[in-house]
Amino acid sequence: MKTYQFAHWLKGLMMGAGSELNRAQVDEIAKTLAHVDPDPDEPEEAKAKAWLEKRIKAIVDAPNEEREALLCKRLHRDLANDFAKHEAANDD
Structure with missing residues (x-):
C-alpha cells in the first residue's frame, strides 16, 4: 500500500468512526502504517508517511x-483538509 492510499483508507475509517x-x-493503524511503502517516484509520499507516523x-503515546481523543480529532481534520487538496489536484 502506498502512503496516499493508506491516508485515504484512514480518512474513510475515521469518517465512519466519527x-x-x-x-x-489505533494499535492496528500503527501496525498497518509500518507496512506502507512510499512511492519512490513521488517524493512527497515519504514526507507524508513521516507526518502520519509522527501523528x-x-x-x-x-x-x-x-x-488521545483530541489528537484523533485533529488527525481526522488534517486528513480531510490536506488530502482533499491532494485528491482535487489529481482530478485533472
Missing part, C-alpha cells in the same frame, strides 16, 4: 484518553 478511535484500532505515535 473521528473517535479506540486503543485497539499516530503521538496518539499511541497520549497520556490519557482525553488527549
